[in-house]
Amino acid sequence: MAKNPVLDTATDSVAVPGTAPPAPGRSTVRSLLRLWPYVRPVRTRLVVSVAAALLASLSTLVIPVVLGWIVDGPIAEHDLEALWPYAALLLLLGLSEAVFFHARRVVLARPLAGVESTMRGELFGKLQRLPVSFHDRWGSGQLLSRAMSDLYVVRTYLAFPLIFLVVNSLTFLAGIALMFTQDWRLALITLAPTLPLFLLTRRFESRYSRATRMTQDRNGDLATLVEESVLGIRILKAFGRHRSMSERFHEQSTVLRRTELEKAGMLANLWSIVIGLPELALGCSLAVGAYLVAHDEMSAGALVAFLSTALTIRWPIESLGWLIAYSNEAATAADRFFEVLDAPDAEPAETVRTTTPSTTPSATPSTTTTAVKTVTTPDGIRLTGVRFRYPDAPADTPDLLRGIDLHIRSGETMALVGATGSGKTTLTALLPRLYEATAGTITLDGQDIRELDRSRLRELVAVAFEDPTLFSATIRENVLMGAPGAGEDRLRAALATAQAGFVDQLPEGVDTEVGEQGLGLSGGQRQRLALARAVVGDPSFLMLDDPLSALDVHTEALVERALREVLASTTALVVAHRPSTVMLADRVAVLADGRIEAVGTHQELLQSSARYRALMSGEATLAPERSTAR
């Protein structure tokens, strides 16, 4: 039962680095302690809540005593006059119990909801700032389950189990102390199971937290699957494959069910032991106590008193089962949260930005010169010895980019051509530092991009991706993302450049909400909006990744014409797959085998480069290649 090969093999579809089993040095307590920075601001509230809970339990304990007094005193003696003070005391206790009861929750409600949302906000912020390569590896369902259900578990833990862990431990200790004063022999017998219980729960803990971890990870996988099935719904519909997708989902959720059942099995075992052992010990102390009473070593009253004390600490002991279980869930949830938070930004801190004038207002000569430098040396884009490999690429594969040297002169438009999968898109992603080049330097107008503040860099470099993602927002908002604060005229100009006149025929024009991922629009329409977004900010540097692929010939020609004007004043790199796109460029660079093989004008390259000819016409050198493939 401990090792489940079926479960282990099921994980291979989600070889996410973060879903590895917890590290050996991990302990529940240590994981929980890491939450302290978030709990700190509410620590006073927590203490108050614990105090309220203690006082409420105290009232609960005292009330039966007062009831006893009333029965034995005024009622037994038929003295109704004497009843009233007792009744008043009872009332007072009852009311204070209710008040403490109320207070315990009230003091924590808003602060804890705040803790949860702070943690969530921080996770979200961190995720947005983690490198793209991190997101390549992690299913977004996994991230989502951390942001939602794990943080929910943490919050619930702080609100209830944590409080009662304290309250019940104190009650337990008080009960034990009381028992020892009553009769140390019986107390010893009653406490005998404590040590084995402790050892057993220790063992249980490690197994249970493994299982908890597994269920939480599986929940994340399930969320990923749901998400994919919805995002890929068109393909599933086109092939009528929802049934096989449902089967896959069923399989995965069956695995989750099995893990949950295993967990429940462990819990059942733990509970039985936690409840059963003390009960058995109590039975023994009953026998011994009765023996002692029979031999007049103890009074019957003392035995009753002892047993009732023992019974009052039954709940604190019993509750141990789920308190331990819940602590484990919370610890695992915290682990999963911190896994993301601990992920290295891999972005060298912004300390290198010596050249952004705004950060050093004490205008030293050097800053002013560099500030001027960005304006006065229109050097364009220069890549020198740029190498790149994806961080998770297998060790035996060569780098994707192996020493790119390329100079795009200021104001020039360079087309980048190369076979499918040669790394063109990757190269464009290096400029706005969506990925970090492994070696070499990239400069914009002479300035190393690593020295630029990231957001400043991305302000300078605009990108239109080959997969034009639109966000759930209006068309206006989507386009103006490229130039926050730009006015209507800029919006209009950008839409005109991209030939996106269709927006005026939409129900609410530019204020039409485009659905998630812009699903409501056709590929061509989305592509034009993405293009508008890239050019709206009038960027100094522009990366266009196959910007016209989804356009029809007619629109393509119109966009080209308009784009030419924009390109005239910017330095641009345009990934091109076909001659018509190449025509936008002044010069063309051919990417092959991780290097720039040739640079020249379209005509020059047609003359000199066989590869270029093949890429543009689809003939020549390709035939032999394919024949070897067959």
Next chain:
Amino acid sequence: MTTTCEPVDTRTKDVHPHADLPEDELPPPDDEEDIPVPPGAPSTLLRSLLGPHRRRIATAMTVILLQQAALQAGPLMVALALDRGIPALRDDNAGPLIAVVAAYLGCALLGTLLQWSFIKISARVNQDVLLDLRGRIFRHAQRLSLDFHERYTSGRIISRATSDVEALRELLSEGLQELLTVTLSVCSISVILLVLDWKLGLAALVAFLPLWLITQSFRHRSQPVYRRSRTAAASLIVRFTETMNGIRPVKAFRRERANDIAFGAVNRQSAAATADGLLEVARYGGLSRTTANLWTTAVVVLGAYLVTDGSVELGVLTAFVLYLHRLFEPIDQLAMFLNSYQSAAAALEKIAGLLAHEPTVAEPAEPRELPASTVKGREVHFEKTRFAYRAGKEVLPTFDLLLPAGQTVAVVGATGAGKSTVAKLLARFYDPTEGRITLDGVDLRDLTGPELRRGVVMVTQESFLFSGTVAENIAIGRPGAERAEIEAAARAIGAHDFIAELPDGYDTDVRKRGGRISAGQRQLVAFARALLADPAVLILDEATSSLDVPGERAVQQAMRTVLAGRTAVIIAHRLSTVEIADRVLVMDQGRIVEDGSPRELINGAGRFAQLHQAWRSSLV
């Protein structure tokens, strides 16, 4: 919570007009009420979920009943030990004591065992119910038509299948035992109280009237709070998934700050709803506890008077008072149960709303089969088809088209001419508003899903990859296909070379959304998928847009053999594709304006001839 907004960059304000508004002025979180929940749907759903497990639920209840009995027997045994065991032992007769202690131990063991089995049984019920529910949500989401998906957003479906299911899980796993034990203890103590003294007992039980009122008021007040909480959770999920899926543009366009603010706003809404819910529970707990304790005091005083005037015995009152205290003890548990119950009810409502939504493109009630055919392709006929998207203007006004079996047709025309609509109607992504589309004379609406997909398969312009290996992605075309068949399909389309070069070849994990595989390569995979499906009618909607010229040439080469005998509809912007077509249709504003063989049209003087001319000149 302090608002985390530092001096907000004024520029972001324009993009997110609500970002700097105080919480209460925020518009309601993305409203989901466009899906009406039929009255009674949540409880019907719950019944249908629990129904199949009736017997196990009954067993669980019996087990918990017995467990409570075993638990309550403890004090009785102690009394027996004191009253019988000790006196007997004094007479050197250990028998009774041994018997009583044995009984005590027996009860303890039995209680433990029963608790153990209750956990096991109820876990099984819970997990089966959740499995069932998750499956239903998933299958239903898959069944729903594209027009639904275009409005509902994936985030909401995810939140239905995750956080809403989670709410129900909590009720099932923690709430049920609470409810059962509370009910049991309240019932048994009520009976004891009535037996002890029915007048006093009635007086005590009257307390349940105000308690009931308080409970009702709690439910009434908390319902909107919990609904708000579920909706806020869904908006969080929607925002979250959208940001993570679009992380590249988020970074490239420096949306981090704006997103932080927007997410912070929904996050605060969610926190406010959560806190309001907790406060409601606190209020309920406080009020009900106050009521219970007031009542206890009142009954004690009343009891004292009754004892004094002799109508109640002292012993009876003693017992009565002690039991009375225990009657109200589980109120806290009740509060917790109600908490998870209300939360689950709100979640169930959302789920029921989703499940009650019927797909507009429905499976046929009386399915027909396609007639047996000797040729590969099938005849396609659009008969007086009209189509308009939801609340939009008509895209296809009365469209008639007959495609003989085996014909390859290219459809060209400007964006918005209705080409894709024709494709989507033929693939039955949508149903026509009027008229019908037939496949060998059979209306598409009369075909079951699997039958339809044996007939028609479409390769769309978006080439989404599912997580899994490249081979698995191709095999979506035909689950269960042999590796050799998968490779053959990839080879036929010219995708084999790049796949073979991947780190693990066909077994390479495409990871999240195929981030590492270029758009052109993804389109090749999509093609291979379609080839593997081997349909009678193949629709290619812009399926080569991201291919480079050599890639496109290779695909065209392959198409000549692949399409032979099949009926094919090719929608393309690149006129290169047209070369392999038998027939070309030029569309404009939902109508066919030119129709003929490529040669005829090229040599004519129509729109196509012009387009072709322009395209020719764009080539090398």
